Structures are given as C-alpha cells and as structure tokens.
Amino acid sequence: DVKVTQSSRYLVKRTGEKVFLECVQDMDHENMFWYRQDPGLGLRLIYFSYDVKMKEKGDIPEGYSVSREKKERFSLILESASTNQTSMYLCASSSNLEAFFGQGTRLTVV
C-alpha cells in the first residue's frame, strides 16, 4: 500500500515566520510534487522534483522553495509566511501512470 505522509494535518503560523512542510513517500518514486488546493481554483502546482536535488517551478512558485535531499523526502518551505498562503497543501509522488497523494496540511497564517 503506497503511503505518502505529510508531517502535519494542521498548522497555524504567524506572518513572517519560516515554515517547513514535510512529505515522505515509501514507494521509491522519482517524481514528487507540492500543490495547494483552494476552493474554486482546484490544485495548483507549486514545485515538483523528478530526482534527488532536482526541482522545477510549477505554476505558482513565488514565495515558496523546496528541498529534496533524499529520494523519499520532499520539503516545501515558505520563506516568510503571508496570510495569502493560508491554504490546504497537498504532497504527491508518482509512478508513470498514477499520482499518490498525502492527506494534506491545512496551513493558517495569522
């Protein structure tokens, strides 16, 4: 059973804080993704990684960075959290034909 695990279900952070969202997968997938999910906007790709230490910007990378030091772990970093980054964040890993998602982290920035 594929498992993609996000470290937190809920987070509340203050404006300006540096925030780390962690994601771990156990299926030895090369591809990993970070999306944010907002009502009416669907899933928007922030960053993705197709190999260790490799990353590419998605559609909305501004204000975010990522780290992939090990194949199983993909971290999303909010350098200085802002209220407009309040959202549900979804991590995924994929084989060629299917993406597997984590349970999501609901981040609130106050």
Next chain:
Amino acid sequence: AQRVTQPEKLLSVFKGAPVELKCNYSYSGSPELFWYVQYSRQRLQLLLRHISRESIKGFTADLNKGETSFHLKKPFAQEEDSAMYYCALSGQGTYKYIFGTGTRLKVLA
C-alpha cells in the same frame, strides 16, 4: 498552453439519475488523461485513467481527441458518489500533472 477546464463547480443530481462531469483540455501533443476523486475527509485518489479503458465504481470516461474532452459518466448515480472530482492531464515525456478546478458532485436522496 496546457490547461484543464471543468466548467461546473457544482453538480447536483438525484439518486438513480445519470451523471456527466465535463472536462475539456488544451495540450499540444498526446496527453494522458485522468479522473481523481476526493471523498469527504479522505485523500485525493485516482478514479480512472483513459489508457486503461476501465470502469471503476460504474464510472467511465472516453477520450475524444476531436473535441479535446474527457467527460466522466455514470448511468445511475449513488449517494456514495458524492465527492469532489478533478480531471487531470499529464503530458508524454513530462512529469507534471495539471488539474482542473474540480466539480463537486452531490447526489440527492
């Protein structure tokens, strides 16, 4: 530009009625098309993919390259089908999945 369009934010049908969730895409090439579903308090999961030509939970989807559509259909809706449905594409030779804005399906008793 690569894009997935789901024109309906909300679709309400009665139990036993047919369901069609619309999806149109824009992609220069031959994409892989998918439907993902998110039930209440559950993670997003794959429902079906076009290359498998399978029926999952009574749902089917046919890729129409002429109309660039991949509509999801079910002849008789069930209450347990109530969920959020996302259409997605992945381009050949790329790693990205592009999602639509989603359609919330409500099946009324």
